[in-house]
Amino acid sequence: xxxxxxxxxxxxxxxxxxxxxxxxxxxxxxxxxxxxxxxxxxxxxxxxxxxxxxxxxxxxxxxxxxxxxxxxxxxxxxxxxxxxxxxxxxxxxxxxxxxxxxxxxxxxxxxxxxxxxxxxxxxxxxxxxxxxxxxxxxxxxxxxxxxxxxxxxxxxxxxxxxxxxxxxxxxxxxxxxxxxxxxxxxxxxxxxxxxxxxxxxxxxxxxxxxxxxxxxxxxxxxxxxxxxxxxxxxxxxxxx
Amino acid sequence: xxxxxxxxxxxxxxxxxxxxxxxxxxxxxxxxxxxxxxxxxxxxxxxxxxxxxxxxxxxxxxxxxxxxxxxxxxxxxxxxxxxxxxxxxxxxxxxxxxxxxxxxxxxxxxxxxxxxxxxxxxxxxxxxxxxxxxxxxxxxxxxxxxxxxxxxxxxxxxxxxxxxxxxxxxxxxxxxxxxxxxxxxxxxxxxxxxxxxxxxxxxxxxxxxxxxxxxxxxxxxxxxxxxxxxxxxxxxxxxxxxxxxxxxxxxxxxxxxxxxxxxxxxxxxxxxxxxxxxxxxxxxxxxxxxxxxxxxxxxxxxxxxxxxxxxxxxxxxxxxxxxxxxxxxxxxxxxxxxxxxxxxxxxxxxxxx
Numbered sequence: 001x002x003x004x005x006x007x008x009x010x011x012x013x014x015x016x017x018x019x020x021x022x023x024x025x026x027x028x029x030x031x032x033x034x035x036x037x038x039x040x041x042x043x044x045x046x047x048x049x050x051x052x053x054x055x056x057x058x059x060x061x062x063x064x065x066x067x068x069x070x071x072x073x074x075x076x077x078x079x080x081x082x083x084x085x086x087x088x089x090x091x092x093x094x095x096x097x098x099x100x101x102x103x104x105x106x107x108x109x110x111x112x113x114x115x116x117x118x119x120x121x122x123x124x125x126x127x128x129x130x131x132x133x134x135x136x137x138x139x140x141x142x143x144x145x146x147x148x149x150x151x152x153x154x155x156x157x158x159x160x161x162x163x164x165x166x167x168x169x170x171x172x173x174x175x176x177x178x179x180x181x182x183x184x185x186x187x188x189x190x191x192x193x194x195x196x197x198x199x200x201x202x203x204x205x206x207x208x209x210x211x212x213x214x215x216x217x218x219x220x221x222x223x224x225x226x227x228x229x230x231x232x233x234x235x236x237x238x239x240x
Numbered sequence: 241x242x243x244x245x246x247x248x249x250x251x252x253x254x255x256x257x258x259x260x261x262x263x264x265x266x267x268x269x270x271x272x273x274x275x276x277x278x279x280x281x282x283x284x285x286x287x288x289x290x291x292x293x294x295x296x297x298x299x300x301x302x303x304x305x306x307x308x309x310x311x312x313x314x315x316x317x318x319x320x321x322x323x324x325x326x327x328x329x330x331x332x333x334x335x336x337x338x339x340x341x342x343x344x345x346x347x348x349x350x351x352x353x354x355x356x357x358x359x360x361x362x363x364x365x366x367x368x369x370x371x372x373x374x375x376x377x378x379x380x381x382x383x384x385x386x387x388x389x390x391x392x393x394x395x396x397x398x399x400x401x402x403x404x405x406x407x408x409x410x411x412x413x414x415x416x417x418x419x420x421x422x423x424x425x426x427x428x429x430x431x432x433x434x435x436x437x438x439x440x441x442x443x444x445x446x447x448x449x450x451x452x453x454x455x456x457x458x459x460x461x462x463x464x465x466x467x468x469x470x471x472x473x474x475x476x477x478x479x480x481x482x483x484x485x486x487x488x489x490x491x492x493x494x495x496x497x498x499x500x501x502x503x504x505x506x507x508x509x510x511x512x513x514x515x516x517x518x519x520x521x522x523x524x525x526x527x528x529x530x531x532x533x534x535x536x537x538x539x540x541x542x543x544x545x546x547x548x549x550x551x552x553x554x555x556x557x558x559x560x561x562x563x564x565x566x567x568x569x570x571x572x573x574x575x576x577x578x579x580x581x582x583x584x585x586x587x588x589x590x591x592x593x
Contacts, residue, residue: 139365142328142437143379143427144354157369233369236411 021203028203039192039204044211047188050178051219053110055171058117065118066125067151076126083118091116091180099184109181116177117170124166128159161234164227168220175216189215277306277467278434280327284336287322287492296322297492299336304484306434309461309468311482313475315515319492320471324437327469328357340435355382358428358436358466362443364420366412372398372423373408379431397426400464402456418449425457429464438470442477454480475516479504479523487512501527521589525553530569533588535578543568548577556585 020028032040062083069076089097094112102108132155140150156163182190189212196205228235280303287297297319304310312320325331326338329350338345345353366375373394380390395405401422412420421441428436442450458481461468472478478485479500487495487503489511496508504524507513517523531548545568546555559567559582571577 133363133365133368135361135363135365136367137365138330138361139359139424140367142330142354142357142359142361142365144351144356144382146351149382154367158367160369231369233371233411233413236413 024200024202026202027206031203032207040207040211043187043189043192043208044215047175047178047190047212047215050106050109050113050181050188051171051174051215054113054174054178055117055167057110058114058170058174059121059167061114062118062121063125066122066129069122069126070129079122080119083115083122086115087119089115091177092183095180095184104184106185106187108184109178109187113174113178113181117174120170120173121163121166124162124169125159128162128166129155131162132158157231160231161227164223164230168223168227171219171223172216175212175219179212276432276434277465278341279306280304280310280435280467280469281339281342282323282326282336283339285323285326285333285338286335287319287326287331288334294491295319295334297326297333300488300492300494301336302486302494302497304467304469306467307465308483309470309481310484310486311470311472311478312486312488313472313478313515314488314495315490316473317490318488320473320488321439323488323492324439324469324471327435327437328354328359355379355431356433356435358431358433360421360424360428360436360438360441362440364412364424366420366423366427368412370411371408372403372410372412372415375412375423376408376427376430378427379433383431393430397430400429400460401426417445418453421445421453425460429466434467436466436468438468440472441470443472443474450477457481476523479516479527487515522553522556524589525556525585526551528552528588530555530580531571531577533580533584535569535580536584538568538576538579543579545570545576546580548572552585552588555580556582559585 017034018028018030021031065075065079069079086094091112094115095108098108098111102111136154136158137150140154145154178188179190179193181188182194189208192208193205193212196202196208282300282302285297285300286295288295300319300323302310312323314320322331326333327340327345329345332346366372367378370378376394376397377390380393385393394408398405398407403419403422403426407415407419412423415423424441428438442453445453454477470478470481482500484497484499485503486497489495495515496503496512498506498508501524503512504516504520504527507516507520513520528551529548530546530550530552533552543566544558544562544564546558548569548571550558555567559565559580565583566579566581569577569580
């Protein structure tokens with residue numbers, strides 16, 4: 001066999017489908033319609049799942065770490081430095097480091113995604129707790145709140161706007177970042193994007209990319225609503 | 241604490257309508273003296289911080305009678321706030337003791353102790369995420385009162401401190417400084433504590449609001465009769481509010497503990513004399529109203545008139561400003577009660593010293 005016969009065709013053959021698909025025009029609605037059920041929707045749901053796990057686990061770790069850091073300043077420095085270090089590692093490089101250990105698995109993806117949420121979530125929880133006014137804490141102590149009561153009834157509610165702001169940033173950036181999971185695993189919206197890029201099929205990566213953006217915007221909007229319903233007092237002003 | 245809580249729960253419904261003072265009295269572990277007021281005794285209380293050459297409070301001994309307002313006053317660094325915080329144990333004594341109704345504050349569980357002491361601070365420290373009503377309900381909730389009783393208490397307190405019942409739904413951010421301090425006062429009173437600690441509560445208010453709140457506070461105190469420990473650096477505020485004033489000097493040393501009148505008439509030393517001010521004679525006159533002193537009988541002459549509710553100081557100022565030596569005193573019912581003169585005022589000051 002000659003090398004020529006083995007080579008991939010330079011111009012890909014998009015096979016059956018409408019004129020739009022065969023000619024690989026910029027965007028073909030009919031492809032989106034035909035492949036919503038078998039490609040786009042399942043990838044979208046996987047994407048939501050990847051993000052939810054990453055932010056959920058990241059929040060759990062960052063929250064506990066922030067509570068410890070709130071009481072012990074030395075821990076704040078240590079955890080802050082570690083999460084900053086993780087944040088600076090390029091994602092592809094992190095995959096390279098992790099694959100030999102955890103393989104081409106969801107664990108590899110989640111470790112990377114979780115690592116990137118830690119810094120933002122940790123910093124925002126600590127900042128929120130530290131911003132609770134001293135006079136409020138003194139009043140709470142003076143009225144006979146225990147430490148746990150102060151945390152649950154005063155400090156965390158007052159830190160909620162800052163914490164939720166951190167969750168918003170973490171969620172949106174994770175949705176964007178989770179597309180690179182496709183380098184490890186054929187899951188999430190990164191998969192059709194990567195596939196579309198490899199085969200030069202424009203509709204596929206544009207549709208998947210647009211879905212990722214729409215998911216990010218929708219998630220952010222949802223979290224804004226959550227924030228508003230949980231912290232009605234932040235909108236109270238003299239005028240109100 | 242369990243028995244105190246149990247007695248709350250066991251109260252029959254009818255008891256909810258009984259005066260709250262009686263209720264609180266039953267619920268308190270402190271012995272109830274004259275209603276729901278407690279006696280406080282500082283017994284050689286000393287606070288030293290490690291690494292500092294001088295103590296913040298040095299061997300402070302004084303007793304505050306139930307239902308009395310004791311004002312701790314002194315320059316900054318005189319340990320007055322430190323002394324105050326020894327009572328609710330935000331600061332623990334290093335030597336000596338503080339007793340409430342004869343029991344050491346250290347004998348009680350610290351959170352239980354604090355829930356039974358009203359605490360008001362300069363910057364109020366209202367919870368910004370809770371409505372006014374929820375803020376006021378803080379201590380009753382900690383004490384696990386029933387919902388209807390708390391709701392009733394919140395409305396009662398709003399009225400007591402001069403706010404509207406509808407204000408309970410507002411957030412602290414929607415209130416003025418004066419309104420916030422009223423809510424702070426209501427919150428401190430909510431659990432009907434026998435004892436109130438007030439740390440410069442009116443210090444951050446404008447002079448007009450401050451004076452109004454001082455007056456209302458005195459009026460309020462007439463009806464609730466708490467034992468109050470009040471900290472201020474303002475000697476005029478101390479004289480106005482106090483049953484007794486404790487003047488502290490640097491290092492938390494008690495310079496004099498006396499009634500405002502005695503303090504102004506007979507300062508114990510130069511420090512106290514300087515602290516109460518060179519105008520202490522005039523300040524003394526401000527403590528008495530025209531109605532309180534023996535007047536000279538009125539004759540038929542035409543004189544300017546002063547109101548019997550005026551302080552002697554204001555009456556003197558009125559006389560001097562008007563260029564007149566005497567004035568008729570008009571009583572509440574509109575009749576002329578007698579006359580007051582510059583000489584009479586001067587005599588009063590001299591004979592009381």
